[in-house]
Amino acid sequence: MPKLTVNGIEVEVENGASVLQACEEAGFEIPRFCYHERLSIAGNCRMCLVDMERAPKPIASCAMPAADGMVIDTQSERVKKAREGVMEFLLVNHPLDCPICDQGGECDLQDQAMGYGEDSSRYVENKRAVDEKHMGPLIKTVMTRCIHCTRCVRFATEVAGVPELGAIGRGENMEITTYLEKTLASELSANVIDLCPVGALTSRPYAFVARPWELNKVESIDVMDAQGANIRVDARGGQVMRVMPRLNEQVNEEWISDKARYAIDGLRRQRLDTPYIRDKSGRLQKASWDDALAAVGAALKKAKAKGTAAIIGDQLDGEAIFAMKSLMDKIGSPHRDCRQDGAKLNPKVRASYLFNSTIEGADEADAILIIGSNPRIEAPVMNARIRRNHLMNKVAIAHIGSQADLTYPVKYLGDDIAVLEEIAAGTHAFAKTLAKAKKPMIILGNGALTRKDGAAILGRAKTIADNTKMVTAEWNGFNVLHTAASRVAAMDLGFVPGKDGLDTQGILKGANDGTIKLVWLLGADEVDMSALEKAFVIYQGHHGDKGAGVADIILPGAAYTEKDGTFVNFEGRVQRGARAAFPPGEAKDDWAIIRAVSAVINKTLPFDNAADCHAAMVEAVPHLGALDEIAPAKWAKFGTSTKLLAEPVGAGLDQFYMTCPISRASETMADCLRASKADANLMAAE
Amino acid sequence: MSIDKLIAENQPDSFAFTKESEAQIKVILAKYPKDRKASAVMPLLDLAQRQHENWIPMKAIEEIANRLDMAEIRVLEVASFYTMYNLKPVGKYFLQACTTTPCMLRGSDDMMRCIKDRLNISSGETSECGTFSLLEVECLGACVNAPILQVNDDFYEDLDYQTTGALLDSLEAGTPLPVGSVKGRQGSESEQGATSLTALKSSAQEV
Numbered sequence: 001m002p003k004l005t006v007n008g009i010e011v012e013v014e015n016g017a018s019v020l021q022a023c024e025e026a027g028f029e030i031p032r033f034c035y036h037e038r039l040s041i042a043g044n045c046r047m048c049l050v051d052m053e054r055a056p057k058p059i060a061s062c063a064m065p066a067a068d069g070m071v072i073d074t075q076s077e078r079v080k081k082a083r084e085g086v087m088e089f090l091l092v093n094h095p096l097d098c099p100i101c102d103q104g105g106e107c108d109l110q111d112q113a114m115g116y117g118e119d120s121s122r123y124v125e126n127k128r129a130v131d132e133k134h135m136g137p138l139i140k141t142v143m144t145r146c147i148h149c150t151r152c153v154r155f156a157t158e159v160a161g162v163p164e165l166g167a168i169g170r171g172e173n174m175e176i177t178t179y180l181e182k183t184l185a186s187e188l189s190a191n192v193i194d195l196c197p198v199g200a201l202t203s204r205p206y207a208f209v210a211r212p213w214e215l216n217k218v219e220s221i222d223v224m225d226a227q228g229a230n231i232r233v234d235a236r237g238g239q240v241m242r243v244m245p246r247l248n249e250q251v252n253e254e255w256i257s258d259k260a261r262y263a264i265d266g267l268r269r270q271r272l273d274t275p276y277i278r279d280k281s282g283r284l285q286k287a288s289w290d291d292a293l294a295a296v297g298a299a300l301k302k303a304k305a306k307g308t309a310a311i312i313g314d315q316l317d318g319e320a321i322f323a324m325k326s327l328m329d330k331i332g333s334p335h336r337d338c339r340q341d342g343a344k345l346n347p348k349v350r351a352s353y354l355f356n357s358t359i360e361g362a363d364e365a366d367a368i369l370i371i372g373s374n375p376r377i378e379a380p381v382m383n384a385r386i387r388r389n390h391l392m393n394k395v396a397i398a399h400i401g402s403q404a405d406l407t408y409p410v411k412y413l414g415d416d417i418a419v420l421e422e423i424a425a426g427t428h429a430f431a432k433t434l435a436k437a438k439k440p441m442i443i444l445g446n447g448a449l450t451r452k453d454g455a456a457i458l459g460r461a462k463t464i465a466d467n468t469k470m471v472t473a474e475w476n477g478f479n480v481l482h483t484a485a486s487r488v489a490a491m492d493l494g495f496v497p498g499k500d501g502l503d504t505q506g507i508l509k510g511a512n513d514g515t516i517k518l519v520w521l522l523g524a525d526e527v528d529m530s531a532l533e534k535a536f537v538i539y540q541g542h543h544g545d546k547g548a549g550v551a552d553i554i555l556p557g558a559a560y561t562e563k564d565g566t567f568v569n570f571e572g573r574v575q576r577g578a579r580a581a582f583p584p585g586e587a588k589d590d591w592a593i594i595r596a597v598s599a600v601i602n603k604t605l606p607f608d609n610a611a612d613c614h615a616a617m618v619e620a621v622p623h624l625g626a627l628d629e630i631a632p633a634k635w636a637k638f639g640t641s642t643k644l645l646a647e648p649v650g651a652g653l654d655q656f657y658m659t660c661p662i663s664r665a666s667e668t669m670a671d672c673l674r675a676s677k678a679d680a681n682l683m684a685a686e
Numbered sequence: 687m688s689i690d691k692l693i694a695e696n697q698p699d700s701f702a703f704t705k706e707s708e709a710q711i712k713v714i715l716a717k718y719p720k721d722r723k724a725s726a727v728m729p730l731l732d733l734a735q736r737q738h739e740n741w742i743p744m745k746a747i748e749e750i751a752n753r754l755d756m757a758e759i760r761v762l763e764v765a766s767f768y769t770m771y772n773l774k775p776v777g778k779y780f781l782q783a784c785t786t787t788p789c790m791l792r793g794s795d796d797m798m799r800c801i802k803d804r805l806n807i808s809s810g811e812t813s814e815c816g817t818f819s820l821l822e823v824e825c826l827g828a829c830v831n832a833p834i835l836q837v838n839d840d841f842y843e844d845l846d847y848q849t850t851g852a853l854l855d856s857l858e859a860g861t862p863l864p865v866g867s868v869k870g871r872q873g874s875e876s877e878q879g880a881t882s883l884t885a886l887k888s889s890a891q892e893v
Contacts, residue, residue: 133688166763168692168762168767170768177688177689179757180689181689
């Protein structure tokens with residue numbers, strides 16, 4: 001480990017660290033544009049110049065490896081002059097349009113020009129003008145502002161795995177563009193907006209909407225996929241304006257998917273802002289909370305415990321699920337399920353429904369078998385990690401399911417699930433790869449688990465895990481990749497059929513043949529609504545989506561940005577989201593609605609505020625109180641050994657952009673879907 | 687320059703390497719390790735340009751990307767970086783005029799003026815007859831014999847207004863002047879002939 005001196009302070013850094021990192025270690029910030037911790041080193045902006053003893057010229061600290069005995073000076077007059085020179089060159093062609101630039105207020109160039117810029121320009125020549133480029137519905141380009149740091153190019157190539165961005169031309173004519181100006185076909189594309197140190201790539205949906213200093217920033221958790229990406233929700237005057245990623249090395253590093261970032265315009269459309277009751281003519285009429293609650297009370301009484309069922313949705317917080325479970329317990333109904341997609345998960349063995357390797361653990365895996373999942377669209381940020389593992393370690397990856405471009409090469413084993421038998425028996429070539437690996441991983445997706453033989457597939461996967469020694473004291477390679485953000489919390493809380501209770505399929509069937517009289521859909525929009533036409537449906541949620549269409553009573557709830565809630569991601573990590581805006585109109589927190597209903601039917605739940613509700617939930621399931629921790633899960637017996645069905649196995653989701661009530665209401669997501677389809681058609685035509 | 691200004695408007699629908707090119711590609715690819723075959727991008731672009739009337743269509747870029755397992759944009763980056771690759775059709779004679787400092791000092795302005803007077807074209811343009819295209823380029827690396835005009839693959843050196851005119855005439859007539867210094871000097875030898883080591887002349891010739 002090299003030891004070096006920075007401005008008289010001695011620091012010791014990791015082998016392979018750069019001088020820039022050493023300077024940061026010593027507590028000196030180095031200005032930079034092209035350097036980024038998570039991207040390869042380009043060394044082309046020259047802003048990070050520092051003085052090194054015995055070097056004739058200032059050196060680019062980002063590209064210089066730290067070596068033993070170096071003496072670095074970051075504060076000399078020469079360094080300051082050099083950086084001022086670089087800044088002057090960068091500003092030769094950079095327009096002075098900060099007042100109309102969306103990056104204003106959070107612009108690296110603006111900030112660093114305060115430190116190293118001259119007060120006036122020495123140039124009288126015209127600045128160069130560059131044509132705007134088309135990069136799809138999310139990224140707005142003002143290429144005249146580009147300073148050619150190539151961060152976006154490196155991100156697209158290295159992290160997103162879609163090498164479509166590049167720099168054409170040279171010198172003054174250099175321009176960043178996509179090949180023939182196609183839409184950037186990545187689920188992570190909008191991260192280039194955060195990476196861009198100037199205003200060349202800005203957010204198209206957020207263009208000219210707000211200035212950063214007007215926004216109220218709240219740290220929260222994303223629910224668009226089950227990874228639980230850490231986000232910052234920026235709101236102004238009760239409206240969510242944008243979502244930005246928050247750094248969490250163990251979860252999302254500093255990336256989020258396009259859906260997490262841009263589905264939020266769906267929060268402003270098709271909202272349920274007042275209770276509704278369906279009248280005799282079959283029309284939904286606005287109602288007061290009192291009337292709605294009374295109607296719910298009457299309906300619950302009429303349906304009796306045995307005829308009452310509840311299904312919960314994919315984006316709920318733990319508190320809402322807990323409140324619903326408590327209410328169902330009080331009523332005495334065992335018919336409840338959190339698996340509206342019908343995934344055959346085993347609620348008794350926690351290790352059977354978790355991503356046990358953890359997200360960070362996926363970096364260490366040395367053989368990966370993906371079954372019935374397309375991680376690229378089901379958890380894009382996770383997929384980027386798998387890709388990085390492939391790039392760095394050439395990890396062997398095999399894929400069973402519908403064939404797709406996962407941004408890294410895989411050994412495609414077809415979509416016939418029967419191949420699992422061979423792998424379980426150890427006769428398949430990849431079984432040997434798994435057995436030889438030190439940290440093998442199996443990733444089981446919804447495409448496999450939601451099949452009728454899901455439990456049998458779960459059983460085969462367990463056999464493979466056991467046979468290839470995937471589970472040891474310090475490593476568990478058995479992973480389930482959920483698509484629903486609320487799934488693990490709901491499984492932990494036990495929102496599954498009670499004794500003699502019906503699961504989702506059973507409830508739907510019962511509703512159709514009349515044994516189930518009342519179905520309470522708590523944010524559940526993905527079940528087959530046609531089966532619910534005969535039953536009395538209470539829909540509690542935030543969007544007028546599929547569920548509200550069949551509802552007899554609508555109770556308006558809060559979306560994820562409008563409540564404080566506990567979320568558990570697919571690896572079992574407990575995280576807290578926070579309220580950034582209030583629910584619209586009459587809408588209320590979900591737990592509060594359920595608590596109010598409980599009072600109407602004289603089965604009052606024992607909590608009066610959000611804190612009590614949270615405390616009661618933690619009392620019921622203690623590990624939900626341990627924030628940012630993953631409670632250990634014990635490896636036990638699960639799955640069945642029944643026969644596998646001979647039908648092709650698919651993926652959990654078939655498209656990325658519109659998968660939940662919020663994203664289905666989002667115009668931006670609709671634009672993205674249209675653009676991706678148009679590009680797919682174009683490619684097919686060629 | 688945005689991409690549509692950079693490339694030709696009329697692109698062919700397909701591109702295929704000729705048999706001769708294929709043979710050469712085999713030789714080129716053999717020079718690089720399998721996982722480093724992207725290194726062959728420059729020679730392949732050159733081959734494509736040579737067999738396709740001295741310019742590279744986008745289909746050729748896609749073909750090369752495909753062969754070398756590169757992203758299309760990576761190939762386009764290379765092709766658009768170097769002035770030696772033409773992404774638009776050029777005339778039969780592609781003139782690359784060096785106007786960097788040594789050539790400028792030795793009279794490249796006269797050379798350029800002659801081309802402008804004769805053909806009425808500036809850098810980046812093709813003459814009306816379609817025979818000549820001109821591009822102003824940076825140093826061609828033959829400063830000792832400045833100024834330089836590169837005609838397709840050949841260097842013509844020591845040009846001035848008159849000799850540039852004579853060169854263009856000879857090209858137009860289809861009987862190009864001998865390649866090299868138009869003053870007839872050997873390599874970068876003094877115009878008066880060798881001034882030193884004259885005794886070695888005979889032995890040097892033997893070598």
